[in-house]
Amino acid sequence: MIPEAAGAGPALVSFAPAPGAAPLSRMIAAQTAAETRNLLRNGEQLLLTLIIPLLLLSMLSLEPIVNFGGGISRIDFMVPGVMALAVMSTAFTSQAIATGFERRYGVLKRLGATPLSRGGLITAKTVTVITVELLQAVLILAVGLIIGWRPDASVAAVITVPLLILLGTAAFSGLALAMAGSIRAEATLAAANLVWFVLLGTGGVVFPLTKFPSGARHFFELLPTGALSTGLRSVLAHGVAFPVGNTVTLLVWAVAAIAVAARVFRWE
Amino acid sequence: MSSAPAVEISGLVKRYGPATAVDGLTLSAARGAVTAILGPNGAGKTTTIEICEGYRHPDQGTVRVLGMRPGTSELRPRVGVMLQSGGIPPSVPAADFLTLLSRFHAHPVDPAALLELVGLSGSARTPYKRLSGGQQQRLSLAAAVIGRPELVFLDEPTAGMDPQARHATWELITGLRGAGVSVILTTHFMDEAERLADHVAIIDNGRMVAEGTPAELTGSAGQLRFRAEPGLDIEGLLAALPPGSMAKESPAGHYVIEVVGGVVDPTLLATVTAWCAERGVLANSLRIESRTLEDVFLELTGRELRG
Numbered sequence: 001m002i003p004e005a006a007g008a009g010p011a012l013v014s015f016a017p018a019p020g021a022a023p024l025s026r027m028i029a030a031q032t033a034a035e036t037r038n039l040l041r042n043g044e045q046l047l048l049t050l051i052i053p054l055l056l057l058s059m060l061s062l063e064p065i066v067n068f069g070g071g072i073s074r075i076d077f078m079v080p081g082v083m084a085l086a087v088m089s090t091a092f093t094s095q096a097i098a099t100g101f102e103r104r105y106g107v108l109k110r111l112g113a114t115p116l117s118r119g120g121l122i123t124a125k126t127v128t129v130i131t132v133e134l135l136q137a138v139l140i141l142a143v144g145l146i147i148g149w150r151p152d153a154s155v156a157a158v159i160t161v162p163l164l165i166l167l168g169t170a171a172f173s174g175l176a177l178a179m180a181g182s183i184r185a186e187a188t189l190a191a192a193n194l195v196w197f198v199l200l201g202t203g204g205v206v207f208p209l210t211k212f213p214s215g216a217r218h219f220f221e222l223l224p225t226g227a228l229s230t231g232l233r234s235v236l237a238h239g240v241a242f243p244v245g246n247t248v249t250l251l252v253w254a255v256a257a258i259a260v261a262a263r264v265f266r267w268e
Numbered sequence: 269m270s271s272a273p274a275v276e277i278s279g280l281v282k283r284y285g286p287a288t289a290v291d292g293l294t295l296s297a298a299r300g301a302v303t304a305i306l307g308p309n310g311a312g313k314t315t316t317i318e319i320c321e322g323y324r325h326p327d328q329g330t331v332r333v334l335g336m337r338p339g340t341s342e343l344r345p346r347v348g349v350m351l352q353s354g355g356i357p358p359s360v361p362a363a364d365f366l367t368l369l370s371r372f373h374a375h376p377v378d379p380a381a382l383l384e385l386v387g388l389s390g391s392a393r394t395p396y397k398r399l400s401g402g403q404q405q406r407l408s409l410a411a412a413v414i415g416r417p418e419l420v421f422l423d424e425p426t427a428g429m430d431p432q433a434r435h436a437t438w439e440l441i442t443g444l445r446g447a448g449v450s451v452i453l454t455t456h457f458m459d460e461a462e463r464l465a466d467h468v469a470i471i472d473n474g475r476m477v478a479e480g481t482p483a484e485l486t487g488s489a490g491q492l493r494f495r496a497e498p499g500l501d502i503e504g505l506l507a508a509l510p511p512g513s514m515a516k517e518s519p520a521g522h523y524v525i526e527v528v529g530g531v532v533d534p535t536l537l538a539t540v541t542a543w544c545a546e547r548g549v550l551a552n553s554l555r556i557e558s559r560t561l562e563d564v565f566l567e568l569t570g571r572e573l574r575g
Binding site: 041 | 322372
């Protein structure tokens with residue numbers, strides 16, 4: 001029989017060896033809950049993943065700061081763009097910064113000595129990102145609907161929107177881990193914020209790519225943010241069933257970024 | 269349960285570029301015992317322990333932990349680890365981190381009871397970065413034992429602790445041993461090794477320089493020490509002592525006498541005091557004592573400062 005630890009007082013704590021790993025699903029659930037709580041407790045992360053996207057959505061949809069053209073309404077333009085921004089914020093910038101500092105503080109090293117495997121840890125990080133994205137999606141859709149968004153999409157959108165977001169998440173996560181796992185935490189912090197800012201401007205998020213010269217436009221559409229925002233906009237605003245080009249672009253990014261991350265990631 | 273030693277290291281070599289951190293180390297740590305790895309800074313203690321934990325790989329030699337290759341998924345639940353520093357997210361409260369780790373194990377110690385045992389119940393909601401250095405060490409120690417492991421690696425467990433926390437930590441380590449847990453710890457505190465360890469391995473420059481029980485290492489080598497005016501005639505004193513005795517003045521006015529066989533007997537004491545009396549010398553603070561582990565350590569590893 002395994003002697004159980006008593007909770008009544010310190011004198012009754014038993015250290016009699018009774019080693020054993022918890023079931024993998026329980027470990028992943030515990031790690032996911034811890035990571036999600038850490039993200040939602042962190043002010044800067046909340047600013048990045050929730051507050052800025054929602055502010056951009058509500059302000060730019062209501063105020064004629066940018067002239068979009070292209071025959072769709074301001075809100076039709078903004079909702080898909082902000083969705084792409086939200087995915088980039090969570091899967092790329094937020095994850096890169098959090099993971100970079102976990103590596104720097106030796107947290108990844110310490111977790112490596114626990115029964116939670118590296119695969120289990122990566123799974124927990126992925127589930128955490130998807131959990132935060134679901135929260136973002138609910139809030140973006142709610143705010144969008146409140147301020148008058150009426151999507152014009154085919155029924156295929158229930159498949160293609162999640163597919164595009166999933167591929168975008170995989171691509172951004174691969175890039176985030178490649179960066180966080182190979183360079184210093186401070187450099188990751190700076191670079192992840194800079195990339196976020198540049199792609200906010202050139203990713204078709206709040207500023208239409210159609211306003212750029214055609215060469216630049218095609219280049220920006222080949223970047224993950226441009227591919228995701230353009231793809232989402234085709235589906236949600238233009239009624240396209242399946243934006244093949246953007247999907248393939250994101251798929252290539254996802255495969256390449258994850259391959260690079262697997263190669264360059266250092267746990268300590 | 270197999271009867272393999274807790275840790276078996278044989279011919280271990282680890283290099284970092286041109287520097288050799290561990291240079292042919294062979295060491296066996298028994299099950300259920302406390303083994304202390306003692307050495308100056310840069311001796312290779314942390315490298316050795318991190319190879320046992322599976323963080324680094326040997327360049328040469330073999331390491332077996334509970335009879336298995338280090339760091340495997342089969343081994344990890346059976347082994348508790350306390351890193352020398354860090355490993356805990358700065359903004360996470362103490363209780364949350366311990367609870368998280370407890371969920372990775374099948375039969376963990378109750379996190380709240382363990383926090384109380386290490387004296388952190390009052391800081392359960394305090395983020396790691398706001399704990400004092402000693403409190404951080406205690407949380408890290410608690411994390412190493414929460415999964416009820418068979419073996420724990422503690423890398424300088426009492427560094428940065430105040431005397432109360434050190435004693436509480438020693439008590440916990442003694443408790444682990446009493447429960448049958450094998451403990452491997454590194455330290456450069458002599459009193460810690462002397463008090464806790466069943467077996468002490470002194471390493472320097474990546475090599476074993478001595479090992480044994482604390483009693484074996486300090487030997488029965490009795491010493492007679494006294495203080496008197498500086499510049500006594502050491503040669504004359506030696507002539508009065510049994511052949512092979514050793515006498516020295518270090519520092520000035522402090523005299524140490526050691527005899528072959530290491531037993532200071534009443535005759536030796538009488539000889540020394542008589543010799544002093546004939547010269548009108550009053551031997552102050554006269555005492556008979558065994559060598560300390562510190563004496564052995566400094567003798568073996570030298571007195572120069574290490575980086």
